[in-house]
Amino acid sequence: xxxxxxxxxxxxxxxxxxxxxxxxxxxxxxxxxxxxxxxxxxxxxxxxxxxxxxxxxxxxxxxxxxxxxxxxxxxxxxxxxxxxxxxxxxxxxxxxxxxxxxxxxxxxxxxxxxxxxxxxxxxxxxxxxxxxxxxxxxxxxxxxxxxxxxxxxxxxxxxxxxxxxxxxxxxxxxxxxxxxxxxxxxxxxxxxxxxxxxxxxxxxxxxxxxxxxxxxxxxxxxxxxxxxxxxxxxxxxxxxxxxxxxxxxxxxxxxxxxxxxxxxxxx
Numbered sequence: 411x412x413x414x415x416x417x418x419x420x421x422x423x424x425x426x427x428x429x430x431x432x433x434x435x436x437x438x439x440x441x442x443x444x445x446x447x448x449x450x451x452x453x454x455x456x457x458x459x460x461x462x463x464x465x466x467x468x469x470x471x472x473x474x475x476x477x478x479x480x481x482x483x484x485x486x487x488x489x490x491x492x493x494x495x496x497x498x499x500x501x502x503x504x505x506x507x508x509x510x511x512x513x514x515x516x517x518x519x520x521x522x523x524x525x526x527x528x529x530x531x532x533x534x535x536x537x538x539x540x541x542x543x544x545x546x547x548x549x550x551x552x553x554x555x556x557x558x559x560x561x562x563x564x565x566x567x568x569x570x571x572x573x574x575x576x577x578x579x580x581x582x583x584x585x586x587x588x589x590x591x592x593x594x595x596x597x598x599x600x601x602x603x604x605x606x607x608x609x610x611x612x613x614x615x616x617x618x619x620x621x622x623x624x625x626x627x628x629x630x631x632x633x634x635x636x637x638x639x640x641x642x643x644x645x646x647x648x649x650x651x652x653x654x655x656x657x658x659x660x661x662x663x664x665x666x667x668x669x670x671x672x673x674x675x676x677x
Contacts, residue, residue, distance in 0.1 A: 420534050420537065420539060420540065420541075420542070421540075421541055421542070421562045421563065421673070422530060422541075422542045422544065422560055422561045422562050422563075423541065423542070423543050423544065423561055423562065423563050423564070423565050423599060424544045424546055424554075424557040424558050424560075424561035424563075424564050424565070425437060425438040425441075425543055425544065425545050425546060425564075425565045425566075425567065426546040426554060426557065426558065426564055426565070426566060426581065427546075427548065427566055427567055427568070427577070427578075427581060428548055428549055428550045428554070428577065428580060428581055428584075429548060429569070429573075429574075429577040430548035431548075431569070432548075432567050432568065432569040432574070432604060432605070433567045433569060433602075433604035433605055433633060434545065434546070434548065434567045435458065435462045435463050435466065435545050436466070436567075436604075436639060436643070436649070437565070437567045437602055437604060437633065437662075437665075438454060438463055438543050438545040439454070439463055439466045439467060439545075439643075439648045440639075440648050440649055440650055440658075440659070440662035440665075441543065441565075441662060441665055441666055441669065442454045442500055442543050442648075443497055443500060443648040443650045443651070443662075444650060444662050444663050444665065444666025444667075444669075445540070445541060445666050445669065445670070446497055446498065446499035446500035447497075447499075447650065447663075447666070448666065448670070449499060450499060450540040450541060450670075451499050451501075451538065451539045451540050451541075452499060452500045452501070452539060452540065452541055452542075452543065453492065453500075453501045453502070453503070453533075453538075453539045453541075453542045453543070454467070454495075454500065454501070454502045454503070454542075454543050454544075454545065455478055455502075455503045455526075455542065455543070455544045455545065455557075456477075456478055456502065456503060456504055456505035456545050457478050457482075457505060457509065457526075457544050457545060457546055457547060457553050457554075457556070457557055458505055458509070458545055458546065458547040458548070458553075459505060459506070459507050459508075459509035459510045459547060459553075460505075460507075460547070461474070461504065461505040461506055461507070462545075462643065463502070463505070463545040464502065464504035464505050465643060465646065466642070466643040466646070466647075466648065467495045467496065467497070467500075467502055467646070467647075467648070468495070468496055468646030468647060469493075469495075469502065469504050469646075471506070473504075474504040474505070474506050476490065476491050476493075476504075477491065477503065477504045477505055477506050477508065477509075478491065478503050478504065478505045478509065479505070479506060479508040479509045479511070479512055481503060481526070481529050482509075482512055482516075482525045482526050482529075482553070482556060483512060483515065483525075484525065487529070487532075488503070488529040488530065488532065488533050489532075489533060489536070491503045491504075496647065497648070497651070501539075509547070509553060512552065512553060513551050513552050513553060516552050517552065522552060522555075522556075523552070523555045523556060523559045523592050524556070524559055524560075524592070525556055526544075526556040526557060526559070526560045527556070527559045527560040527593075529560075530542065530560045541673075543565075544557040544560065544561060546558075550580070550581070550584050554584075555588065555592070558584070558585065558588040558592070558593060558596060559588060559592040559593045559596075560593075561593070561596060562595065562596070562597070563596070563597050563598070563599035564585055564596065564597070564598050564599055565599050565600055565602060566578065566581060566598070566600070566601050566602065567602045567604045567633075568601050568602065568603055568604065568616075568620060569604050569605045570603055570604065570605055570606045570607065570610075570612070570613040570616040570617055570632075571605070571612065571613075571616065572612060572616075574616055574620075575616065575619060575620065575623070578601070582598070585598060598627060599672075600627055600628065600629050600669075600672070601620060601624055601627055601628045601629065602629050602631070602633065602665065603616075603617050603620060603628065603629070603632045603633065604633040605633065605634075605635045606632045606633060606634050606635060607634070607635045608634070617632065629665060629668055629669075630668060631661055631664045631665040631668050632661065633658065633661045633662065633665065634657050634658060634661055636649075636656055636657050636658030636661075638652060638653040638656035638658060638659070639656065639658030639659070649662065650662060650663065
């Protein structure tokens with residue numbers, strides 16, 4: 411795809427859900443890969459102390475000396491923390507457990523919610539990326555606050571299980587709080603239904619309830635529960651590369667297409 415700088419629609423998306431195990435990081439990795447596969451320039455920022463997005467893209471823990479903690483603490487300029495992944499058009503800023511310390515270190519600092527925002531604004535001036543995805547930790551703390559303050563929109567993976575919608579309401583309240591106090595332009599980009607099991611009536615019920623209550627905010631594409639998708643991180647590659655024909659990979663490619671259509675990106 412030919413890209414001219416004046417055609418780049420730079421946007422920042424926080425991939426967030428305070429509940430763990432909902433497919434948040436898997437969605438961040440595979441959506442980023444799907445977007446990169448069609449020629450878009452993507453940066454994935456791993457802001458989760460667990461560093462699962464970094465592991466899922468094959469970055470060894472011993473090879474993460476410059477990371478998102480360095481960026482958010484101000485020790486490193488964001489441009490110096492960016493590294494190429496194995497996937498063309500997809501760059502990453504890796505994470506380490508040092509991020510756990512950021513929650514404590516930033517709590518008494520002025521402008522503590524804007525540390526990442528300031529760095530990303532400086533990066534945007536370079537017109538280097540079409541989209542920046544931030545993989546948030548599964549908690550509504552200072553790290554997630556920084557991501558939401560820096561983001562234009564929020565993408566929410568929603569697991570098709572019993573307590574999913576209950577947890578979503580808390581996240582929505584947090585988004586509204588961030589809009590009022592930190593980032594008035596922040597919006598909810600969309601809900602991505604994950605871990606859908608067509609054999610389970612509860613999955614259908616959660617999906618129906620989500621669409622009934624949230625309407626067009628919910629993406630049409632549904633991500634199924636899939637063993638091959640679960641296996642991929644242990645090999646250090648996205649599911650789209652591990653097995654591009656499995657149902658999960660096909661769904662993530664469809665999600666990338668739907669995402670692009672929503673963003674009206676000129677390919």
